[in-house]
Structures are given as structure tokens and as C-alpha cells.
Amino acid sequence: MASASKRERLTAAAQRVFHEQGVEKTTLADIARVADVPLGNVYYYFKTKDQLVQATIDSHAEYLGNLTDELGRLDSPGKRLKGLIDFWVSGRDLAARYGCPFGTLTVELDKREDGLDQAAGEVMRKLIDWCAAQFRSLGCDDAPDLAITLVGAYQGMAVLANALRDPSIMEREGHRLGEWIDSLG
Amino acid sequence: MASASKRERLTAAAQRVFHEQGVEKTTLADIARVADVPLGNVYYYFKTKDQLVQATIDSHAEYLGNLTDELGRLDSPGKRLKGLIDFWVSGRDLAARYGCPFGTLTVELDKREDGLDQAAGEVMRKLIDWCAAQFRSLGCDDAPDLAITLVGAYQGMAVLANALRDPSIMEREGHRLGEWIDSLG
DNA sequence: GTCTATAGGGTGATAGAC
DNA sequence: GTCTATCACCCTATAGAC
Numbered sequence: 513m514a515s516a517s518k519r520e521r522l523t524a525a526a527q528r529v530f531h532e533q534g535v536e537k538t539t540l541a542d543i544a545r546v547a548d549v550p551l552g553n554v555y556y557y558f559k560t561k562d563q564l565v566q567a568t569i570d571s572h573a574e575y576l577g578n579l580t581d582e583l584g585r586l587d588s589p590g591k592r593l594k595g596l597i598d599f600w601v602s603g604r605d606l607a608a609r610y611g612c613p614f615g616t617l618t619v620e621l622d623k624r625e626d627g628l629d630q631a632a633g634e635v636m637r638k639l640i641d642w643c644a645a646q647f648r649s650l651g652c653d654d655a656p657d658l659a660i661t662l663v664g665a666y667q668g669m670a671v672l673a674n675a676l677r678d679p680s681i682m683e684r685e686g687h688r689l690g691e692w693i694d695s696l697g
Numbered sequence: 698m699a700s701a702s703k704r705e706r707l708t709a710a711a712q713r714v715f716h717e718q719g720v721e722k723t724t725l726a727d728i729a730r731v732a733d734v735p736l737g738n739v740y741y742y743f744k745t746k747d748q749l750v751q752a753t754i755d756s757h758a759e760y761l762g763n764l765t766d767e768l769g770r771l772d773s774p775g776k777r778l779k780g781l782i783d784f785w786v787s788g789r790d791l792a793a794r795y796g797c798p799f800g801t802l803t804v805e806l807d808k809r810e811d812g813l814d815q816a817a818g819e820v821m822r823k824l825i826d827w828c829a830a831q832f833r834s835l836g837c838d839d840a841p842d843l844a845i846t847l848v849g850a851y852q853g854m855a856v857l858a859n860a861l862r863d864p865s866i867m868e869r870e871g872h873r874l875g876e877w878i879d880s881l882g
Numbered sequence: 883g884t885c886t887a888t889a890g891g892g893t894g895a896t897a898g899a900c
Numbered sequence: 901g902t903c904t905a906t907c908a909c910c911c912t913a914t915a916g917a918c
Contacts, residue, residue: 675818
């Protein structure tokens with residue numbers, strides 16, 4: 513179906529350009545050009561720019577859902593958490609240039625109060641809850657706090673890798689987090 | 698001097714509004730209104746919007762410089778680092794609503810490549826270097842890495858406190874960081 | 883469903899009076 | 901030094917042909 517394909521191309525383009533330029537600086541013309549769709553046609557698929565932002569949040573949520581589903585097949589909670597860390601580190605070059613694809617979007621949307629900020633926060637909470645479940649399986653009684661520490665460490669290392677334009681920060685911090693997980697199991 | 702006062706009012710207004718709304722979404726009219734200065738007059742003090750962004754970065758750098766100078770008077774590196782953590786935690790309510798005042802600015806500017814991104818990165822590096830000096834005084838041989846971990850932990854907790862609109866995250870994480878510092882000394 | 887043309891509103895920046 | 905008026909441009913969104 514050609515229309516579904518165009519919608520997907522627009523969503524993918526929006527996700528990429530929002531990450532590289534930020535939401536506010538990005539124009540619908542930017543997204544239309546990257547998606548190779550005429551500008552006026554964008555409005556057939558998304559009635560407002562905010563709907564493209566919502567589609568981007570949904571896309572991140574779906575991607576994270578698939579990722580945690582896959583990690584869930586690993587046979588121990590420690591392996592699952594370390595698998596998540598490996599995934600984060602594998603994105604170090606992109607994070608060093610444009611920041612965490614989902615974190616920077618969340619930070620930008622959090623300055624608003626129109627619902628899109630909460631939508632992004634819910635996706636973040638879902639990831640934290642998944643981590644907390646793994647820590648609980650490891651036998652930790654302060655699992656929710658440990659989940660905050662883990663996801664916070666990732667968001668923080670992404671901010672610094674981005675600010676200093678240094679992906680190796682994420683390798684070293686990822687390694688440290690891996691040893692931390694091992695020390696808990 | 699009235700002109701210096703207006704310049705300061707514009708800088709302070711820019712810093713506040715950039716934090717609350719983000720740089721891209723903020724108009725010069727927003728800043729002029731908050732500073733109580735007529736719109737056209739802004740251009741007498743700052744020839745472009747980017748110069749207001751640069752003034753904001755300089756203001757953050759000066760504030761952080763004053764803070765580390767004050768903390769430097771404490772009589773042990775452990776107290777200095779924990780003093781920095783206390784300062785971070787004391788800003789938890791603002792961070793939960795709008796993120797770290799300097800971190801969110803850096804994240805937004807890092808999507809550019811016009812020099813303002815590097816200017817923000819240098820201020821972040823200065824803070825990390827100060828922390829590294831404290832860890833060195835504590836006798837740690839991987840002081841630079843520990844500094845990255847500490848500042849990264851702060852940036853990360855600020856992102857999560859903001860995304861989840863929960864300042865208590867910064868209290869708990871701040872407490873954890875304090876115990877971590879104690880365990881090193 | 884697809885696309886062109888354009889409306890309508892707002893933005894950064896400037897010219898020039900005082 | 902201070903401020904008003906306004907330009908020139910760009911953006912989101914719509915109307916309507918095909």
C-alpha cells in the first residue's frame with residue numbers, strides 16, 4: 513500500500529531530523545524533503561506538526577518494546593541488563609554527535625505542557641519499570657531506585673559524550689555499569 | 698549605569714526564558730518583555746539572538762566559577778564534592794520542571810555546529826576538570842573517569858527527574874552519590 | 883489520494899526619529 | 901542611548917485542482 517509507505521517514510525524522516533536538529537528548529541519542509549514527499553502532501557497523513565512528534569514518540573516506544581522483548585529471551589536478569597547496556601554503547605557515535613535519540617527529544621518536550629511532554633515521560637517510565645523488574649529478579653529489594661540509577665547513568669553519559677563529542681565516554685561508563693551489575697548478582 | 702543594568706536584565710531574562718522554553722522556541726519579544734525592555738532596544742545591546750545565547754553561556758560559566766571558588770574553601774576534597782552534590786540537589790524543583798539549567802541548554806546547542814555548541818561543551822569540561830582535581834586530591838588514580846561518572850550521574854538524574862516530574866529522584870540519587878564519595882575517601 | 887499555490891501569522895533584524 | 905515603526909522572510913496550515 514503506497515499510502516502506508518509514505519506515512520512510514522514521513523515518520524522515519526521526522527524521527528531522524530528531530531534527532532539531528534531538534535523539534536522546534538525542524539520545519540515540515542525539512543521532513544518532507546528527507547522523506548521525498550511533497551510539502552503539501554504531509555498534511556494528508558499528519559494534520560499538525562505535533563502529530564508527527566507524537567508519531568515519533570510512538571516509534572521510539574515501539575522500538576524499545578521490541579528491544580526489551582528480545583532481551584527478555586536471555587536466561588538471566590543480569591544478562592538482560594547487560595544486553596541493554598551493550599545496546600546503549602553500540603549507539604555511542606550517534607549519541608556523541610546528536611545525543612540520545614530519545615533522551616534529547618524528551619528533554620526538549622519537557623519544556624512544554626501540552627501532553628507531549630507526558631507522552632515522552634511515560635515511555636521513559638516504561639523502560640525504567642522494565643529495568644526495575646530485572647533488578648527485582650536479581651533479588652535486589654531497592655529495585656526501583658537501582659533502575660533510576662541505571663537509566664540515569666545512561667542519560668548522563670549520553671549528555672557528556674554529546675557535550676564533549678567523545679563516544680569513548682560511553683564505552684568506559686558502559687563497562688563500569690556492566691561490572692556494577694555483576695557485583696549485584 | 699543604566700545601560701549596564703539593562704544589559705544585565707536582558708542577560709538574566711534570556712537565561713531564564715531559554716531555560717523555561719528552550720532557545721529555538723524563545724523569541725526576542727519574549728526576552729524583551731521579561732526584561733522590561735522595548736523590543737527594538739534589544740539590538741543596541743545584542744546584535745543577534747546568538748549573542749544572547751553566548752551571554753547566557755558566559756553567565757553560566759561565571760556562576761559555576763564562583764560556586765567552585767566557594768567550595769574550594771572547604772578543607773577537604775570530599776567535602777567539596779559533597780558540597781557540589783548538595784548544590785545540585787538544592788535545585789531539584791526547578792530541575793524537575795525544566796531540567797538542569799545548563800544541561801538542557803547544552804543538549805539543545807549540541808545539535809548545532811556553529812561554535813555555540815563548543816562554547817557550552819567547554820563550560821561542561823571545566824566543571825568535570827574541577828571534579829577530577831578533587832578526586833585526585835582524594836588519592837584516586839582514575840580521577841578523570843570518576844569525574845565523568847559524577848557529573849554524568851547529575852545530568853542523568855536531572856533528565857529523569859524532569860521526564861518523570863519527580864524532584865525526589867534527585868534527593869535519593871544525591872544521597873547515593875554522597876555515600877559513594879565517602880566510600881572513596 | 884496526490885500535489886500546487888498561497889493564505890495568514892509571526893520572526894529576526896533594520897532604519898531612523900528623538 | 902533609547903525607542904517606534906516596519907521590512908523581508910519563513911513557517912504552519914489550508915483551499916482546491918487533478
